[in-house]
Amino acid sequence: MKRVKMTVLVATMALASFVTNAQEMAVTLEFDNAATANEILHKYIKALQNGDVATMSAQLAENAMVHGLGGGMDSLNVAQHTEYFKNSTTSFKHTITQDLYLPVKVENNWNEGEWVLTWGTNTITEKKTGKNILVPYHTVSLVENGKIIFMRYFYDMLNILENQGFTITPPTE
Amino acid sequence: MKKILLLALAIVLFTACNQKERYTQNSPEIDTFKSVIKSYNEQNWEGMTVHYADTAKTFNNSSDVGLSIAEMVDYHKQSLANLADRGFLDKDQEYEMVVTDKGDTWVNFWGDWEGTLKANGKKIKIPIHLTGQFKDGKIVRTSGHWDNAPMVLALQEIEANNNFPPEDNRPIVNGMYQSFSTGDVPAVLAAMDDNIVWNEAESNSLADGNPYKGPDAVLKGVFTRLGENWENFRLADIKLHEMADDKVLATLRYHGKYIKTGNSIDAQAAHLWTLRNGKVIGFQQYVDTKQLAEAESK
Numbered sequence: 001m002k003r004v005k006m007t008v009l010v011a012t013m014a015l016a017s018f019v020t021n022a023q024e025m026a027v028t029l030e031f032d033n034a035a036t037a038n039e040i041l042h043k044y045i046k047a048l049q050n051g052d053v054a055t056m057s058a059q060l061a062e063n064a065m066v067h068g069l070g071g072g073m074d075s076l077n078v079a080q081h082t083e084y085f086k087n088s089t090t091s092f093k094h095t096i097t098q099d100l101y102l103p104v105k106v107e108n109n110w111n112e113g114e115w116v117l118t119w120g121t122n123t124i125t126e127k128k129t130g131k132n133i134l135v136p137y138h139t140v141s142l143v144e145n146g147k148i149i150f151m152r153y154f155y156d157m158l159n160i161l162e163n164q165g166f167t168i169t170p171p172t173e
Numbered sequence: 174m175k176k177i178l179l180l181a182l183a184i185v186l187f188t189a190c191n192q193k194e195r196y197t198q199n200s201p202e203i204d205t206f207k208s209v210i211k212s213y214n215e216q217n218w219e220g221m222t223v224h225y226a227d228t229a230k231t232f233n234n235s236s237d238v239g240l241s242i243a244e245m246v247d248y249h250k251q252s253l254a255n256l257a258d259r260g261f262l263d264k265d266q267e268y269e270m271v272v273t274d275k276g277d278t279w280v281n282f283w284g285d286w287e288g289t290l291k292a293n294g295k296k297i298k299i300p301i302h303l304t305g306q307f308k309d310g311k312i313v314r315t316s317g318h319w320d321n322a323p324m325v326l327a328l329q330e331i332e333a334n335n336n337f338p339p340e341d342n343r344p345i346v347n348g349m350y351q352s353f354s355t356g357d358v359p360a361v362l363a364a365m366d367d368n369i370v371w372n373e374a375e376s377n378s379l380a381d382g383n384p385y386k387g388p389d390a391v392l393k394g395v396f397t398r399l400g401e402n403w404e405n406f407r408l409a410d411i412k413l414h415e416m417a418d419d420k421v422l423a424t425l426r427y428h429g430k431y432i433k434t435g436n437s438i439d440a441q442a443a444h445l446w447t448l449r450n451g452k453v454i455g456f457q458q459y460v461d462t463k464q465l466a467e468a469e470s471k
Binding site: 028029068074083098102104111117119121134136137138140152155156157158159161 | 269316325405
């Protein structure tokens with residue numbers, strides 16, 4: 001009888017542990033598509049460095065939206081994203097260093113889905129002059145069915161504008 | 174044998190229970206980061222810095238220039254100079270903590286920062302990402318990523334308007350061009366009188382609805398069609414000239430690509446604005462219509 005009680009106790013502890021984990025696992029770093037999602041972002045970043053805009057845009061779903069690329073064009077569809085980076089890669093070479101990738105799966109929440117967070121530094125080299133601009137960046141991407149459906153860039157457009165010769169005058173009182 | 178099995182199961186359970194959680198949205202470190210954000214909003218610098226290690230560095234949109242704690246506080250104080258108020262909005266704040274493979278603890282934060290400019294009351298909203306590394310419960314390093322351009326361009330607009338003499342209509346027109354450049358069409362329309370009369374240049378394809386009467390007619394007949402037919406349409410080299418009779422002349426150039434043909438333009442243009450009581454009541458466009466027609470038809 002003592003052994004039975006011990007077995008029941010251990011089994012209850014085990015069950016409780018799984019139930020608790022099931023409730024807490026609304027967000028996880030380890031999920032089935034983590035490697036695939038990571039690979040998509042790696043491909044996107046590699047293509048940017050190669051100036052291969054077609055491959056960059058091929059990682060986006062047809063109805064994907066890209067936010068935060070700066071200027072008045074804050075929200076870009078796939079065609080506008082392609083045009084943006086065609087213009088950019090015509091004049092600039094992009095070199096990514098210190099890049100980090102973090103796949104995260106969110107369940108049972110408003111932001112449910114498989115996300116990839118990235119951080120890095122983009123060294124943008126003006127092809128005409130060879131001048132370098134260092135741009136630390138962060139991106140948040142939602143991946144669905146092997147494509148990026150949503151992407152937001154966080155970086156300082158002002159950094160680029162100033163390096164391109166725009167002068168900033170603070171207002172006088 | 175049963176004892177051995179039970180012992181093995183207990184060991185597995187013990188190990189599982191003590192496994193370090195690599196991702197969470199609830200932790201003391203997250204609470205600390207929330208306290209930092211709250212202190213920032215309240216300009217409580219002591220309340221903010223108490224959570225940082227003495228040797229902590231802050232990297233704002235930079236991977237190589239790190240600010241010390243004192244420099245970070247100065248940076249925040251200086252940024253208040255042009256603002257009536259500012260802070261992170263409570264809505265849609267997101268926090269998470271991640272423990273890396275190397276065992277480093279990072280808290281990530283996403284939120285919208287909003288500031289109100291002292292000079293004109295304009296509100297600027299900027300999405301911001303901050304990430305902070307923790308050691309022994311203290312922040313040892315933070316990195317921030319956001320776009321400073323909207324704020325600085327708004328300050329530039331104020332400075333440009335400061336250079337105009339009183340009773341000059343150019344600040345109003347300048348504000349419209351600034352709003353147009355950032356895609357803020359509602360602000361452009363708000364500067365128009367309800368009875369504005371808007372004329373596109375003769376022979377411009379958009380002149381088919383001349384004269385457009387009222388902001389709504391301008392929106393539907395001009396701005397919407399511009400957006401539908403042109404890619405990256407923008408105005409450049411804008412120079413404003415105050416004229417007699419409440420008129421302002423703008424000389425400028427148009428750039429853009431006509432979507433159907435893929436042809437781009439770099440066209441000379443002029444806009445003659447008429448204002449009354451601080452509102453635009455008339456607009457006449459002059460532009461190189463030959464270039465526009467060629468871009469649209471080839």
